[in-house]
Amino acid sequence: MTDSTILQPEGLEQRYERYKEKIKHFTIMNDIFMRNVLKETACTEYILQVIMNRTDLKVIDQTLQKDYKNLQGRSAILDCVAKDAENNHFNVEIQGENDGASPKRARYHCGLLDMNLLNPGDFFDNLPETYVIFITKNDVLGYNLPINHIRRRSNETGEIFEDGQHILYVNSKKQDNTELGRLMHDLHCKEADEMYSNILATRVHQLKETEEGVNQMCQELEEIYNEGEQSGVQKGELKKARETTLALLEMGMSSEQIAKAVNLSIETIQNWISEASF
Template sequence: MTLFVHEGNTDYLDSIARLRLMDDDFMRIVFKDEDVVRQFLEIILERSVDIIECHAQYDINNILGRSISIDVLVRDGDDYINIEVQRDTKGAHPKRARFHGSLIDANTSFPNEQWDKLPNVIIIFITETDVLGYGLPIYHSHCRIDENNQMFEEGREIIYVNASIQEDTALGRLMHDMFCTDSSEMHYEFLRKRVSYYKENEGGKQEMCEIWEEIRRKGLLEGEAIGEARGKTIGRQQGLIESIKKLIAKNGYTLEEALDFLDIPKEERSTYIDIFTS
């Protein structure tokens, strides 16, 4: 099999080699495997998980406001579980977790359904740094009654996993694996097997190259769409700025690597360098 390789300065294969599960685009690809998701959740939740539905990159539309594209949505019995990788501190704000839960509620309930039959919702944010700042490896948040500190059973739990703590525990080893670029350094076989497929197997690398080309194509199309709405030159620039931001925030690219990936001409690069370094 001949691999498709991008003709620009940055080879897609080099980009794939640098990917980690903390890069949410790659995590979504690996987590298309339901058994991987199940074992991953069982370590975090410390209980067995029986997956009924599993969706990677699940879009929830809100006709009255902001829509979202969530990384992974799982149905486990009466629970809906949302897994999110958040490298950006701002993206892991507690109100975002609340928003995710609200839209999941709105999209998984039915007319005339009894209120006590609404599914429980668990939101899991895996953060690159200790967003909450208490130095703990994991945080479980529930609603409580102020006056007596008893649980207020409204059916929502928010979990923050601090991936910066990689102790010799089941959870710490899992977080270590989230940062590995080399599958051979991973502790868990179920992750090592899937990651090595996309990084080392010819068929897996071919799939990744095609996905990378699609990501690049969508970024350029977004720029063209904004260009039509705002004027061709300004709109194209704004679209490329958004694509550069995504590559840096989600996939760990340097600015120079993002410029290479998007094939931005050398004579235009100083404009984007000024924007991102000023």
């Protein structure tokens, strides 16, 4: 006889228990967890201070998961865009997959930042310095370096083309005994007490080990669940799409390729992959 309980839909309480188990295994390299950690501006500030090697860097404003619109073409949701006291602008992206950190994606992020930094009638010279920072799970560029700073240069003179645009690739596999290496170690930690940084450890402890923080994370995961339910895809089709997503992932397809295959947003696909990874 078939166990009828198998056919019962998962209730809110059951989902919350499942969420709590997932939260235990999250690290800051997980997109969902990262954006909640960075809601504490001090965490964003600390990460930028280490990557930029500037202890005086002060974040005065930031936006998380903002949809940067391109009315003539493709838009993109940027993980974190921060502004410091000197009016430098930073786009920080956690990239678990190599294709999510391709050089042309970095170029496109630079363009999206620029398009949203000038008002009609502003002079082009008013554009601030911008930094697109990809913190990658793997050594995407293959240089075996902890960090790569990328600027345009003149082929003829070798001098930097001072357009104010910077791209940085940070290789999180490099976890040596430097400040940057210790930060990369912390981004991969599941437990707050394993971290070097008190700033990050305090926030991770709050989100994983306090009732308020765990509830906040559960609500975030529930919102993702509800967005999927209300995305215009019927429940049965949504379940099938998720199963197809995970099957294609095992076959080695990238999240962008999967998104095209199942006709869903790349953000939905990345959330499913993140959930399945823990």
